[in-house]
Amino acid sequence: MNPEDTLRSSPLVRGLNADSIAFLESVAAVAEFGAGQLLFEEDSAAESFYLVGEGRVGLEALVPAGPAVLVETIGPGALVGVSWLFPPFRWSWAARALAPTKALVFPGEAVRRRCDADADLALHVYRTVAEEAVRRLHSTRIRLLDLYGDRRP
Amino acid sequence: MTQTIAPEQSWAPMLPHPYRVVGTVVETQDTVTLLFESLSDHQLRFRPGQFTMLYVYGVGEVPISIAGNPHLGGQLVHTVRAVGAVTRAICGLRPGDVVGIRGPFGTGWPIDQVAGRDLLIVAGGIGLAPLRPAVIEALTQRESIRQLSLLYGARTPNDLLYKDDLIGWKASPSIDFEVTVDRAHSDWWGDVGLVTNLLPRVRFQPDRTTAFVCGPEVMMRVVARALRTAGVHEDRVFVSLERNMKCGIGMCGHCQYGSDLLCRTGPVAPYSAVADRLKVDEL
Numbered sequence: 001m002n003p004e005d006t007l008r009s010s011p012l013v014r015g016l017n018a019d020s021i022a023f024l025e026s027v028a029a030v031a032e033f034g035a036g037q038l039l040f041e042e043d044s045a046a047e048s049f050y051l052v053g054e055g056r057v058g059l060e061a062l063v064p065a066g067p068a069v070l071v072e073t074i075g076p077g078a079l080v081g082v083s084w085l086f087p088p089f090r091w092s093w094a095a096r097a098l099a100p101t102k103a104l105v106f107p108g109e110a111v112r113r114r115c116d117a118d119a120d121l122a123l124h125v126y127r128t129v130a131e132e133a134v135r136r137l138h139s140t141r142i143r144l145l146d147l148y149g150d151r152r153p
Numbered sequence: 154m155t156q157t158i159a160p161e162q163s164w165a166p167m168l169p170h171p172y173r174v175v176g177t178v179v180e181t182q183d184t185v186t187l188l189f190e191s192l193s194d195h196q197l198r199f200r201p202g203q204f205t206m207l208y209v210y211g212v213g214e215v216p217i218s219i220a221g222n223p224h225l226g227g228q229l230v231h232t233v234r235a236v237g238a239v240t241r242a243i244c245g246l247r248p249g250d251v252v253g254i255r256g257p258f259g260t261g262w263p264i265d266q267v268a269g270r271d272l273l274i275v276a277g278g279i280g281l282a283p284l285r286p287a288v289i290e291a292l293t294q295r296e297s298i299r300q301l302s303l304l305y306g307a308r309t310p311n312d313l314l315y316k317d318d319l320i321g322w323k324a325s326p327s328i329d330f331e332v333t334v335d336r337a338h339s340d341w342w343g344d345v346g347l348v349t350n351l352l353p354r355v356r357f358q359p360d361r362t363t364a365f366v367c368g369p370e371v372m373m374r375v376v377a378r379a380l381r382t383a384g385v386h387e388d389r390v391f392v393s394l395e396r397n398m399k400c401g402i403g404m405c406g407h408c409q410y411g412s413d414l415l416c417r418t419g420p421v422a423p424y425s426a427v428a429d430r431l432k433v434d435e436l
Contacts, residue, residue: 067338139347148278148308148368
């Protein structure tokens with residue numbers, strides 16, 4: 001994974017001013033996860049967010065007496081984590097690498113503080129997160145129809 | 154409306170030909186693939202995407218897409234999901250049982266129009282069955298196709314069809330194959346999410362792409378819209394519509410869909426030709 005390419009090909013920085021891009025580059029770090037390794041646990045403090053460069057991440061929920069349920073998988077180019085942006089800043093789901101995964105990790109509080117003073121960055125961050133959230137909401141609604149199930153929805 | 158019987162259907166098209174079950178594969182808890190051989194001189198040649206009328210004597214007749222290799226003469230493959238009285242009876246057939254088969258009927262996937270283009274095949278659930286012959290045919294013609302991709306969505310990992318095929322396609326350098334399910338546990342190796350989530354994973358040039366899409370109609374609409382957003386022209390997106398086919402030759406009108414009789418002008422149609430009708434309630 002080339003960190004610079006990963007960031008610059010992301011909608012997060014598309015059309016963003018050079019200073020704000022430089023800020024994101026300055027606070028981003030490369031994180032690597034082995035297959036099966038947790039990025040974060042459900043209900044833990046949401047202190048950062050991730051931009052997947054390589055590999056695949058699964059959002060999962062623990063259920064009694066069985067393996068965790070995979071809620072959604074997230075691949076290269078996509079953001080992992082929304083809860084860092086809104087109070088109470090705790091993860092709703094656990095995230096686990098399903099394959100060897102490399103990602104850029106951004107510190108949530110630092111990005112939020114910068115957004116408070118940088119309207120252009122704030123617009124890009126909130127718009128990118130909103131677009132991703134809408135896409136996942138749309139996807140979830142269609143899956144709720146259980147299209148492949150026994151009965152016609 | 155005037156319909157003429159095509160020359161290839163000038164033989165008694167309402168007469169079922171006896172076929173014997175020679176093999177079965179239990180695909181999922183409610184879906185079975187059956188292999189048939191003809192007991193007469195009727196040798197069924199078909200185009201990918203066509204269907205037959207399959208008659209269980211004393212129970213009833215249903216339209217079933219052909220799921221086998223179009224190049225293997227003398228072998229007819231159907232994959233059937235048990236959802237009603239006739240399909241439950243079909244799924245209960247055993248080797249040696251005899252059924253009546255008419256056909257093939259309907260249009261096929263326009264695989265003769267994909268030379269020099271990217272071919273993107275998107276299947277949802279049992280919709281992989283009518284697309285399987287197209288995948289086989291596309292792999293046969295692989296050198297004439299630029300990029301060949303297959304995206305497959307299913308309910309759970311246990312609902313995936315043709316598991317041996319899936320393993321082969323995943324390993325093949327000739328086709329980009331991605332699979333996703335709606336629900337899974339953490340031991341699942343594939344993706345979880347909507348099949349359109351897989352579009353960014355495969356290579357295709359939108360203005361040079363033809364797409365074949367088959368699955369529940371909601372899924373086909375969603376995929377067609379996602380492809381339109383990606384830049385694929387609706388004229389180049391083909392869908393397969395399921396309606397109440399009965400005679401198979403455009404005579405009885407059971408499958409009338411607006412101005413079309415789908416057993417003759419379908420089941421495969423350009424999305425641009427049917428998109429408006431897909432929005433009509435109860436059509």
